[in-house]
Amino acid sequence: MDTILLLTILVVVFALAFDFINGFHDTANAIATSVSTRALKPRTAIMMAAVMNFVGALAFTGVAKTISKDIVDPFVLENGSLVILAALISAIAWNLITWYFGIPSSSSHALIGSIAGAAISAAGFGILNYSGFLKILQALLISPFIALAGGFLVMSIFKVTLKNKNLFKANKRIRYMQIGTAALQSFTHGTNDAQKAMGIITMALIAAELQTSDDIQLWVRIAAATAMGIGTSIGGYKIIKTVGGKIMKIRPVNGIAADLSSAMIIFGATLIHLPVSTTHVISSAIMGVGSAQRVKGVNWGVARTIVTTWIITLPISATIAAIVYQILNLFF
Template identity: 45%
Template sequence: MDTLGLIVVIATALFFTYTNGFHDSANAIATSISTRALTPRVALGMAALMNLAGAFLGSGVAKTVSEGIIETPSGDDGMAILFAALLGAIVWNMITWYFGLPSSSSNALFGGMIGAALAAASAVHWDGVLTKIVIPMFVSPLIGLVLGYLVMVGILWLFRRANPRRAQRGFRMAQTVSAAGMALGHGLQDAQKTMGVVVLALVIADVQDESDAIPVWVKLACAGMLSLGTYAGGWRIMRTLGRGIIELDPPRGFAAETTAASVLYSASYIFNAPISTTHVITSAIMGVGATRRVSAVRWRVAQNIVAGWFITMPAAAAVAAVTYWLTALLR
């Protein structure tokens, strides 16, 4: 049963990674597509490759996910907790994808883990949840908003005497680099989150110790599924990010992507904090858009997105809790 449970959990984790890819592919490339810096298929292919590369650039976030959120459960009950957590995150990803709402796959996963653990009366590391999830969930979008605004103000000042047409063409080319940087940061963050869950499953199954390095096959599997999902594309959410919040031009697209990528790298390497790529890029788009004029941002759309952020963790937790109780009845 332990072996079967391990296989089911790993398969579910990889499917979650696939949904993460097509759900969050918009994060890296929506602005580049909306400004016509890249064609959709070229952008998706580039994002898939950079997601694959980013997955191999660190392991701090994976360690936080595998050790810092819930107490490591044991046996079949532990596998049931992980399965319920992943299913809760997958269900929420599919719901928000259907409605084109850029919600956080990361927070859906964390909500699922917490909800399943509570349903199983297993311990939750609330100090880790507060410092590594809740605080970054609020701080990273604020940084993205303010930094995006400041970066765009700096660009407007530096290029105030530039030929508008030439500047637009230059920033359209520069967006290829900024979109690649954003996709690399997405791989660095989001592939590691699933790696952390798979490692946790391996520890529960007594296949490896918590102190062991992440196996290469885990990195390859998670990175590959994230890349496949990214290449599948999330067109519903892409429309919301690319044009729903504000009509972006190349300079603002470049500023938003550069801002979001810098926040992702800082969170990954300095704090080992698993932050939401969705929250960061969305807030950065709001920040750069506000430099045009505050009313240029479609704040009603932004309000719906932010409301979704607050609903994500409780909703995924509820689905995970119900799933755990159902699996308990079946067992």
Template identity: 45%
Template sequence: MDLLPVLAIIAIALAFDYTNGFHDAANAIATSVSTRALTPRAALIMAAVANLAGALLGTEVAKTVGEGIVAAPSGGEGLLLVFCALFGAIVWNLITWYFGLPSSSSHALIGGLVGAALSSDAVVKWAGVVDKVVIPMVVSPIVGFGLGYLLMLGLLWAFRRAHPARVSRGFRYAQTVSAAAMALGHGLQDAQKTMGVIVLALVVGGYHTGFDVPLWVILAVALALAAGTYSGGWRIMRTLGRRIIHLDPPRGFAAETAAAAVLYTTAYVFKVPISTTHTITASVMGVGATKRLSAVRWGVATNIVTAWVLTIPAAALVAAALESVLHALMF
């Protein structure tokens, strides 16, 4: 098959990776910026470097995305499927970015794959979708909320007799570490989804066999994600850092630490693609609930959850509509 369409798909995938970076940059650094542990620019630089490093740390999630969600046909129809999946994900990313809603780029991509596959009569591996996407999508925020809540309770008890100003100052320094861990986890999880899609495009285009990720794909995706992260996502940063709950440094540290723990566990132990966005947002809610339940702005939280629920079907609809139109024109 001609190389040019494959290169075009790779370029679009890297563009998606870039939008993932600026869309999800807030996930790693919003809490640190809102507590003034880091300046916005320093936080973005740190997050970009950590995202770059995290993207180099594993490929198991990429294999899950590449071969575990859909069975794409070979040739032009398979490349069209991948293109429409990416288009649907990018459109949803831009919509939610515009409205400042921290939705999941990962689930937008998977929704795009499923929608394009259904439109093209390709095989959707529903068992894989349920086991590797739906169940982790539900469980990871619950675990993030619970872990954030419990960790914050532990910190409150451990420092119950300490001077509040001294504790706050100490956790500002600690947040530098927890934010870096969160950004590393974001790179580890989110970069691999784009790697998986690029490998899928290479396979259906006939330029790669198997779903092992070539080194050049890893490096290209890592750089695109880091560049997107550095460009920032200020709208979503405000939502995560201030509108859900006003965070102090101990709560910011607890939220980031809890979320990072979930990201590493799912990537290395279960090898499933989870949403960084869902995880950190739920962790923020969990640590906020230790203050009092009314401290969490549940109206904002409801809007976020609504965006979560809509992400997969919305991206799927966009991808399916585009695939049906282009398929009729091209084949």
């Protein structure tokens, strides 16, 4: 079999594996708050998230096009298939490591750092599309702070609105509303996260000269959406525990405030074709909600671990990808 064709097939397989792992790694993002408040049973929440992730993944392609061309130009990248394969191996490895330890790490940071690291290892720093790459980095870095502020603002509004209400009765009614916000959260997760694998596969097809534009083919969209949906259906219970309970004690009103604020930010990023870390947006929204409720109520030790992982994921994944590329280059 032709080496480029073999590499392209491997890229498609590993990209779908990445999407599958992303599904169970990031399931907690969409449903942790609704599970922790017992608005939904874990299995019910996971199955709903799987369906809504699938629907969201099929609805948009803007983020996929950004991934496919804004980090490096696949039309000029030599050994493009090998670079992409190295990036996927690195991102999958980091996702599995952080999942094993129950750390809500960002699949987006891992993938984008890995693409950059593998490309630099192959062709030097000049290969990066700096305008596009910096735009993506800005979205990844700024969005958690916006989420923190958004969660604080929405929770503050809820506090004023519910000030004279019976908190027990209000929480009981809001618990039912959480089913809707969890579904919305899952949909927005699909609109942003599943597109990253679509963009990677499209990069590989362009590098192998199997297509000449950055359009996302229908089979790519369906395959990535299906992989994300199946992965989500398995669920990542370790991360659900961290996001849903270890950052702060979440009540229904806190959960719905976090879901609404983070869903708006993720969907807003999707509309302007920018990838964001759903993990860090939702975790930051929960921290913002907790700060509005009671600053001491937030477990800042867990928050510090999440932030530390947020900072180190890009350089670590880039380094792993650079090493993996050099190893693969010995064989191909």
